[in-house]
Amino acid sequence: DVKVTQSSRYLVKRTGEKVFLECVQDMDHENMFWYRQDPGLGLRLIYFSYDVKMKEKGDIPEGYSVSREKKERFSLILESASTNQTSMYLCASSSQGSGTEAFFGQGTRLTVV
Amino acid sequence: GQNIDQPTEMTATEGAIVQINCTYQTSGFNGLFWYQQHAGEAPTFLSYNVLDGLEEKGRFSSFLSRSKGYSYLLLKELQMKDSASYLCAVTPWSGGYNKLIFGAGTRLAVHP
Numbered sequence: 001d002v003k004v005t006q007s008s009r010y011l012v013k014r015t016g017e018k019v020f021l022e023c024v025q026d027m028d029h030e031n032m033f034w035y036r037q038d039p040g041l042g043l044r045l046i047y048f049s050y051d052v053k054m055k056e057k058g059d060i061p062e063g064y065s066v067s068r069e070k071k072e073r074f075s076l077i078l079e080s081a082s083t084n085q086t087s088m089y090l091c092a093s094s095s096q097g098s099g100t101e102a103f104f105g106q107g108t109r110l111t112v113v
Numbered sequence: 114g115q116n117i118d119q120p121t122e123m124t125a126t127e128g129a130i131v132q133i134n135c136t137y138q139t140s141g142f143n144g145l146f147w148y149q150q151h152a153g154e155a156p157t158f159l160s161y162n163v164l165d166g167l168e169e170k171g172r173f174s175s176f177l178s179r180s181k182g183y184s185y186l187l188l189k190e191l192q193m194k195d196s197a198s199y200l201c202a203v204t205p206w207s208g209g210y211n212k213l214i215f216g217a218g219t220r221l222a223v224h225p
Contacts (some may be wrong), residue, residue: 042216044213044215098211099161102158104157
C-alpha cells in the first residue's frame with residue numbers, strides 16, 4: 001500500500017518558534033510538494049522538489065523554507081512561526097511524467113499561538 | 114496568472130446525478146485532475162483529463178474542453194458516502210514536475 005506519512009497530525013507552537021514538518025514517502029517518487037489548505041482558499045502550493053537537493057518556490061513561499069536531503073524525505077521549515085501560518089499542511093508526492101497522480105499525506109494541523 | 118473557479122457548495126439527493134463544474138485560466142496546461150477529500154482526510158485521486166472529451170470510470174465521469182477552459186465532474190447514483198469536497202486541479206506545463214494548482218474545492222452534501 002503506497003504511503004505518504006507526515007510526522008505529526010496536530011501541532012501547537014508559539015509565535016517565533018522554528019517549526020519543522022516532516023514528510024516521508026515510500027514510493028520512490030521524484031516529485032514532492034508542500035501545500036497549505038485554508039477554508040475558502042483551497043490548497044496553495046508552498047514549495048516543491050523534483051529531485052534530491054532541488055527545490056522550487058510555489059505560490060506562497062514567504063516565511064517558509066524546505067529541505068530535501070534524501071529522496072524519500074521532504075521537510076517544511078517555518079523559520080519563525082506566526083499566527084497567520086496556522087493552517088492545515090499537506091505533503092504530496094508523485095512520479096515524473098504527465099498525468100501521474102499525486103498521493104497525499106494525512107495532513108498536519110498546525111496552530112501557532 | 115492562474116485562476117481556477119468552482120462552486121463553493123452543492124447539495125443533492127441520494128440516488129440522483131450531480132455535475133460539479135470547474136473553469137480555469139492558467140499559464141500553460143498539461144492536464145486537469147479531480148480529487149475527492151472527505152472531511153479530515155487526505156485528498157484522493159479521482160480522474161485525469163488531458164484531451165477533450167469524456168472519461169468514464171464507474172459512477173464518476175469527467176469532461177474536459179480545453180478551448181473553453183472548462184471541465185466537469187459527473188457523479189451518478191449518488192450515495193451518502195459521496196458527501197465530500199471535490200477539488201479541481203490543473204497542471205501547468207512544468208517539465209514533468211506535475212505541479213498542481215488547485216481550485217478552492219466544492220463541498221457536496223448528499224441528503225437521503
